[in-house]
Amino acid sequence: xxxxxxxxxxxxxxxxxxxxxxxxxxxxxxxxxxxxxxxxxxxxxxxxxxxxxxxxxxxxxxxxxxxxxxxxxxxxxxxxxxxxxxxxxxxxxxxxxxxxxxxxxxxxxxxxxxxxxxxxxxxxxxxxxxxxxxxxxxxxxxxxxxxxxxxxxxxxxxxxxxxxxxxxxxxxxxxxxxxxxxxxxxxxxxxxxxxxxxxxxxxxxxxxxxxxxxxxxxxxxxxxxxxxxxxxxxxxxxxxxxxxxxxxxxxxxxxxxxxxxxxxxxxxxxxxxxxxxxxxxxxxxxxxxxxxxxxxxxxxxxxxxxxxxxxxxxxxxxxxxxxxxxxxxxxxxxxxxxxxxxxxxxxxxxxxxxxxxxxxxxxxxxxxxxxxxxxxxxxxxxxxxxxxxxxxxxxxxxxxxxxxxxxxxxxxxxxxxxxxxxxxxxxxxxxxxxxxxxxxxxxxxxxxxxx
Amino acid sequence: xxxxxxxxxxxxxxxxxxxxxxxxxxxxxxxxxxxxxxxxxxxxxxxxxxxxxxxxxxxxxxxxxxxxxxxxxxxxxxxxxxxxxxxxxxxxxxxxxxxxxxxxxxxxxxxxxxxxxxxxxxxxxxxxxxxxxxxxxxxxxxxxxxxxxxxxxxxxxxxxxxxxxxxxxxxxxxxxxxxxxxxxxxxxxxxxxxxxxxxxxxxxxxxxxxxxxxxxxxxxxxxxxxxxxxxxxxxxxxxxxxxxxxxxxxxxxxxxxxxxxxxxxxxxxxxxxxxxxxxxxxxxxxxxxxxxxxxxxxxxxxxxxxxxxxxxxxxxxxxxxxxxxxxxxxxxxxxx
Amino acid sequence: xxxxxxxxxxxxxxxxxxxxxxxxxxxxxxxxxxxxxxxxxxxxxxxxxxxxxxxxxxxxxxxxxxxxxxxxxxxxxxxxxxxxxxxxxxxxxxxxxxxxxxxxxxxxxxxxxxxxxxxxxxxxxxxxxxxxxxxxxxxxxxxxxxxxxxx
Numbered sequence: 043x044x045x046x047x048x049x050x051x052x053x054x055x056x057x058x059x060x061x062x063x064x065x066x067x068x069x070x071x072x073x074x075x076x077x078x079x080x081x082x083x084x085x086x087x088x089x090x091x092x093x094x095x096x097x098x099x100x101x102x103x104x105x106x107x108x109x110x111x112x113x114x115x116x117x118x119x120x121x122x123x124x125x126x127x128x129x130x131x132x133x134x135x136x137x138x139x140x141x142x143x144x145x146x147x148x149x150x151x152x153x154x155x156x157x158x159x160x161x162x163x164x165x166x167x168x169x170x171x172x173x174x175x176x177x178x179x180x181x182x183x184x185x186x187x188x189x190x191x192x193x194x195x196x197x198x199x200x201x202x203x204x205x206x207x208x209x210x211x212x213x214x215x216x217x218x219x220x221x222x223x224x225x226x227x228x229x230x231x232x233x234x235x236x237x238x239x240x241x242x243x244x245x246x247x248x249x250x251x252x253x254x255x256x257x258x259x260x261x262x263x264x265x266x267x268x269x270x271x272x273x274x275x276x277x278x279x280x281x282x283x284x285x286x287x288x289x290x291x292x293x294x295x296x297x298x299x300x301x302x303x304x305x306x307x308x309x310x311x312x313x314x315x316x317x318x319x320x321x322x323x324x325x326x327x328x329x330x331x332x333x334x335x336x337x338x339x340x341x342x343x344x345x346x347x348x349x350x351x352x353x354x355x356x357x358x359x360x361x362x363x364x365x366x367x368x369x370x371x372x373x374x375x376x377x378x379x380x381x382x383x384x385x386x387x388x389x390x391x392x393x394x395x396x397x398x399x400x401x402x403x404x405x406x407x408x409x410x411x412x413x414x415x416x417x418x419x420x421x422x423x424x425x426x427x428x429x430x431x432x433x434x435x436x437x438x439x440x441x442x443x444x445x446x447x448x449x450x451x452x453x454x455x456x457x458x459x460x461x462x463x464x465x466x467x468x469x470x471x472x473x474x475x476x477x478x479x480x481x482x483x484x485x486x487x488x489x490x491x492x493x
Numbered sequence: 494x495x496x497x498x499x500x501x502x503x504x505x506x507x508x509x510x511x512x513x514x515x516x517x518x519x520x521x522x523x524x525x526x527x528x529x530x531x532x533x534x535x536x537x538x539x540x541x542x543x544x545x546x547x548x549x550x551x552x553x554x555x556x557x558x559x560x561x562x563x564x565x566x567x568x569x570x571x572x573x574x575x576x577x578x579x580x581x582x583x584x585x586x587x588x589x590x591x592x593x594x595x596x597x598x599x600x601x602x603x604x605x606x607x608x609x610x611x612x613x614x615x616x617x618x619x620x621x622x623x624x625x626x627x628x629x630x631x632x633x634x635x636x637x638x639x640x641x642x643x644x645x646x647x648x649x650x651x652x653x654x655x656x657x658x659x660x661x662x663x664x665x666x667x668x669x670x671x672x673x674x675x676x677x678x679x680x681x682x683x684x685x686x687x688x689x690x691x692x693x694x695x696x697x698x699x700x701x702x703x704x705x706x707x708x709x710x711x712x713x714x715x716x717x718x719x720x721x722x723x724x725x726x727x728x729x730x731x732x733x734x735x736x737x738x739x740x741x742x743x744x745x746x747x748x749x750x751x752x753x754x755x756x757x758x759x760x761x762x763x764x765x766x767x768x769x770x771x772x773x774x775x776x777x778x779x780x781x782x783x784x785x786x787x788x789x790x791x792x793x794x795x796x797x798x799x800x801x802x803x804x805x806x807x808x809x810x811x812x813x814x815x816x817x818x819x820x821x822x823x824x825x826x827x828x829x
Numbered sequence: 830x831x832x833x834x835x836x837x838x839x840x841x842x843x844x845x846x847x848x849x850x851x852x853x854x855x856x857x858x859x860x861x862x863x864x865x866x867x868x869x870x871x872x873x874x875x876x877x878x879x880x881x882x883x884x885x886x887x888x889x890x891x892x893x894x895x896x897x898x899x900x901x902x903x904x905x906x907x908x909x910x911x912x913x914x915x916x917x918x919x920x921x922x923x924x925x926x927x928x929x930x931x932x933x934x935x936x937x938x939x940x941x942x943x944x945x946x947x948x949x950x951x952x953x954x955x956x957x958x959x960x961x962x963x964x965x966x967x968x969x970x971x972x973x974x975x976x977x978x979x980x
Contacts, residue, residue: 047621049553049777052713054565054921055545057538061929062917062936064864064904071863096868126515144742152511201666213955220669224576241808246752249964250868250876273577274535274569296567300866300930301540301964303725307579333747339689341735369740382664383512386673391506399669408742413579415725416784419507420791425790427503428807431799441796445504446771459670466679466770470705471504474681477764478500520975540928540965713924717966721927724967749962758955773864 074325082147082157088175088407096167105158110150133373142372175407198403223396230360232352240425242343251300259321304413343411344369345421361396370409383418465491499801503792507785508674515661516576520585524651528637533572542714554595556619581781594655676772679705679779682789693813707780725728838906846893853888864904873960877935904933923974927965
């Protein structure tokens with residue numbers, strides 16, 4: 043065992059005293075004199091063109107300070123993950139004409155309190171010409187489908203330098219590709235071919251603390267953004283981009299966050315709050331409702347994974363073909379990154395020498411999805427572990443035994459060509475079996491990740 | 494009313510760090526006149542216990558008590574750049590950066606202490622908040638005294654800076670060849686369920702779950718992640734969906750009344766174990782754990798239901814409707 | 830406007846509220862009570878829980894005017910003479926919080942439960958906690974903390 047002084051000790055969490063006395067400060071406790079409140083007018087339809095946005099009556103309501111529209115945004119188009127080279131910028135802070143998901147914010151009401159802002163929303167005249175939405179990923183991939191992205195497709199283009207990791211000048215593809223060994227040969231050798239199609243549903247992070255943000259203009263032209271975020275520097279960079287301001291003029295402060303789980307990684311609304319603050323030159327606050335959390339904030343994507351495995355007599359997976367469809371919703375956010383990560387993990391903790399994996403980042407007219415705890419791998423682990431049990435049933439092999447046989451060992455090579463040097467699945471499964479009272483046969487007890 | 498029992502498992506791995514790397518972390522540690530330290534990170538305390546875990550790592554790295562370190566977080570003008578608190582990256586990357594910063598602090602402490610104790614830095618070591626002459630435990634001066642004298646007698650700032658990045662990996666566009674992660678952590682979850690054939694309701698009765706985390710920083714914090722992740726996985730497996738009729742937008746959930754989360758009474762009996770397999774990519778062997786703990790639960794439950802009813806439900810969440818439809822389907826097949 | 834006179838954490842308070850204002854908004858936005866938290870405003874998560882005449886109550890579903898002449902206790906009202914209440918100490922000892930956002934509601938619910946019955950069964954504990962959602966801990970450490978106080 044380790045011989046550390048402090049590491050490994052169950053030191054009491056220093057936050058607990060504040061939590062049990064209610065003195066831990068959260069973003070909702072931040073407030074400034076003269077602070078105004080924001081509410082948004084949101085699209086009632088998943089896809090359409092804004093024909094009319096008449097805010098004159100709302101502007102005259104006592105207590106309303108400003109209605110913020112796309113005209114108030116210095117640099118409207120952005121993409122959250124520009125910092126890792128994902129592009130092009132495909133998302134407006136506030137749309138000019140096109141709305142691409144139900145709930146997309148069209149304009150902001152900045153008023154003295156939330157009730158006034160809500161009353162003002164009722165006075166805003168919004169007309170949208172509805173267009174047929176793209177909601178089904180398989181439909182989205184068909185040539186006949188309406189195209190909702192400005193580059194005239196419903197998929198992210200990988201491999202042309204846009205994902206930041208591949209050199210520009212490569213051939214762009216509508217899918218991310220992993221290819222190793224010779225799958226066709228592996229399938230020729232198959233004793234069994236096992237297929238499966240797996241689907242996970244979009245789910246909400248649902249931290250008990252919703253999205254709340256306060257933006258405060260500072261006397262010297264700077265801006266401070268107080269927000270419960272997992273990535274202060276992401277907020278800083280994205281706000282700077284859309285305000286056309288140097289990042290050094292923007293300070294981001296996150297207090298203790300009331301749960302993140304990946305739902306507070308994207309700067310989903312800080313840009314809008316920043317634009318509002320700069321427009322009215324006063325502190326502004328936006329407290330999202332739980333309804334907005336469910337219907338607008340990012341979710342885990344729906345992901346469909348189709349697997350085809352070539353399996354030997356002994357249940358060893360000789361080769362695997364995978365087709366992965368990742369529902370990004372209306373805008374990129376972190377989805378291209380998520381698809382790449384998912385594809386790298388499609389072999390799971392198993393040794394599969396021949397693979398061909400294709401991952402599609404599909405755009406639909408749905409609230410954008412993004413990172414959630416276990417990003418990219420939650421859906422993959424679901425699919426490949428169900429597939430293992432399917433293989434076990436087909437081959438008549440015990441599900442645990444099957445996993446021991448296929449578990450990767452050190453010095454094998456992963457699907458991405460990486461040498462494996464930290465394998466430990468066999469040992470982990472042995473411990474789990476022990477906890478569950480399963481007596482493993484001798485030959486499994488003798489196996490080791492070291493070879 | 495028949496209750497069918499089943500057991501299922503899932504064996505997983507999970508990468509540590511942002512996919513493909515290129516996600517730097519930095520920290521600055523500085524001392525205050527009374528000898529306590531302030532460590533500044535742009536990471537964020539989300540409830541995972543970052544303030545405590547990072548203080549333990551800094552304390553271990555310098556040779557002092559965690560109570561001697563105040564962790565300031567989340568402010569872009571109080572801490573240098575950190576990529577963000579996600580992708581199970583913080584403890585791994587930040588601890589490497591903290592260790593580097595600690596080495597600078599230690600060097601300053603040893604230099605100043607060597608002047609106070611009239612010896613050479615190589616004769617000294619730091620442990621338990623004291624600077625000892627090696628092998629002579631009662632010849633020491635406290636770190637607090639050294640730090641105070643450093644600033645007010647020897648005119649030396651006591652500041653350390655640390656930086657860590659896993660360099661960004663290239664990706665071959667035709668094969669996907671790349672170095673996507675620093676290291677892999679592992680997990681295995683075995684689940685026992687009861688399926689009510691009349692209502693379709695799945696009850697998880699027992700969970701046996703093991704996670705390999707590289708190196709344990711704080712068992713309480715790891716337990717918090719395991720149990721919390723388990724219950725999050727339980728909801729994802731059985732009840733949670735924002736679009737119940739996906740891909741249709743119909744019945745989109747708008748409240749906790751419609752979006753069903755587990756409550757205290759829904760938690761099964763849990764037996765867990767945390768094991769270690771230190772990684773060479775971190776100074777202490779630490780791997781990320783915060784996300785992996787969700788991923789092994791839903792497939793284990795799905796496989797347990799498969800074992801119980803003989804039909805594999807391949808779509809989440811495994812609602813009573815889906816179970817009843819699967820049982821109907823099975824009856825039709827057996828009747829043919 | 831309605832006049833609301835009530836006892837808040839042992840101190841008499843007199844305020845004016847809009848007729849439609851909820852107790853949550855009165856406490857949080859008008860009186861600056863830090864420990865009531867906005868979680869849903871829909872009466873489901875329990876983060877806004879206070880004790881009203883000793884019983885747990887969602888402040889988001891209570892009109893401010895309703896507490897006139899009554900006693901409201903928030904987490905601040907639990908500590909006695911600067912000493913932590915035994916429930917608060919049990920939560921620290923059992924690591925029963927992570928982000929802390931649901932914690933005030935849960936501790937007050939636990940207090941009401943233990944005031945009513947010093948030996949609640951597991952079922953009674955689960956029942957009492959059914960109206961408090963926690964997304965971080967998975968509840969085990971919370972239940973452990975409450976059970977440690979059961980005589």
